[in-house]
Amino acid sequence: MRRVDLVLTGLGNVGRAFVKLAWEKRGPCRDRYGIDLRLKAALNSKGGFLASRASDAAGLADLPAAVPAPTQHSAWHPGLRLGEALGEGEPGVLVECTPTDIRTGEPGRAFMTEALGKGWHVAAASKGALVLDFPALSALAISNGVRLKYSGATAAALPTLDVGEVSLAAASVSRIEGILTGVTNHILSRMEGGIPFAAALKEAQDIGIAEPDPSLDIDGWDTACKILLISNAVAGTGFRLADVRREGIRNVTPGDLKQARAEGKAVKLLGRFIQEGGERQIEVAVSSVDRSHPLYGISGTNKAITYFTDTMGTITVAGGKSDPRGTAAALLKDIVNIFRGV
């Protein structure tokens, strides 16, 4: 049995879902993979919980409930810094769940840099630092002999990176197309029913699918980040965010969707990597796809990705939960696979 210490940064929806899931899956992880998961600490911008201070024998299992009033909890340590949380013992895995900031990459970049530098593996759900600074973070991981995994940042429970890196080994990928943001696909699906964009967006916000500030999703930034990370990992490209030709769905009208439907097509916001001749490019584009396209039938909050290969034909992966629990499951998968050598 291998003991694996976890330190969590970010106590939002994903971070709290991760704590719950890791607790729930402790038994199966021991039984199936010989890994004994221990949550050592969990931090947000105000401080953190330290398992060593918890009065409960279960450690931080009650942490999700404690987050709204952290100062009431025996393990809460105001102003706790990551360095102290990582401590001096055997390195484990930093689980990075802070909010994505695609302008600065912070606070994820600082957290990941510190943890990798101290020999901790990283499983990340936040995208900012990965999109802005992947080469430096990856080099740091390699030089410290640890892993940097980010399924949680690349469509979460939809296995985009695993399939691209493991299942397509030795194949050459000439094109990748994905519906990578559940919110935009949901809004487009609702608009097909005749609801205008603004009303469909408000509805998505009311039911908690879209953020109060929805621009990361509906202006295509979220899709851009994901196709960038996937393309760089699977097709070996070295794209930066400025290389992505990007459009969002703000200007799509119910009339556009109606016309596409009349032509037997469906309108999707696609992230795309295209290699033609020696040219390689990535883009986020509102696209009409016909019935024969593998992504035609992907509706609602569903996501999917299609890889076009030289030797294996066309492979599409669809589904995967889009909620915080799905993202938590992707983080946990990455942690398990780090210790299985995958």
Next chain:
Amino acid sequence: MRRVDLVLTGLGNVGRAFVKLAWEKRGPCRDRYGIDLRLKAALNSKGGFLASRASDAAGLADLPAAVPAPTQHSAWHPGLRLGEALGEGEPGVLVECTPTDIRTGEPGRAFMTEALGKGWHVAAASKGALVLDFPALSALAISNGVRLKYSGATAAALPTLDVGEVSLAAASVSRIEGILTGVTNHILSRMEGGIPFAAALKEAQDIGIAEPDPSLDIDGWDTACKILLISNAVAGTGFRLADVRREGIRNVTPGDLKQARAEGKAVKLLGRFIQEGGERQIEVAVSSVDRSHPLYGISGTNKAITYFTDTMGTITVAGGKSDPRGTAAALLKDIVNIFRGV
């Protein structure tokens, strides 16, 4: 750069496609994975080619063309046995491509047993021995510290096992459903156009999709083998072939398909693993699926598999070439992943 010796058993369509592909991908495997693939020998029931005897500096690159008249080739060695082909050097990978025999498991079982016992990894496309004797083969691999991989036997270029074992790590799978045989799905698709079973089968044989003896496919044995191997690997079951409730497509009529279509459904031959309460079972069944089912739109020679999980929702993988080159690509993927530790 790590040199990896390969010995191939079986010189049929898949074996020859593998030789071509491995030669074509030597450069990419060196550049991307640091693996230098060398075909050391290739055997069929009459003898084998030994690279050490090839007059050509390229070794056995011309082997696919040489197979029809092997005795004309400088490297042909009548009556060559596997033991001599494996030789005494650093063990590599046995690439097992002999025909599937689900009654005896031979000759694959003997070949795999000998190779694993001598410390060779195995990448298998033939199903017989895996279906009949997996626990013994797996134990032999473990006791010799080597890997037994079989993507080529579990829907080939469609990544069934990778997704189940890697992407769903730490998730619990309560149900698996798959369209796992391209031939039967093709025949059912043609029958939807009103063609009776016998005519659709003959057509599939004429264009080389179906075998002269088609019973392995159309009576559901092929699907049974695949769902058995996938379920045992991903859901941790210990099913044997006799445990599979199985039906084929011989008795399906165009009328059945027409009626399903009138009800908004499609008829598919599904391999299924189902866990309900404490009960677990596997079956191969002709099933009507409605539009909301992830496998509804999978037609022609396409294959697909859906995993129903506790934490990641429902994940479907579709596509993947069904031809010998697709199977060869699955074998090559497994070989690469063995040396990447996946």
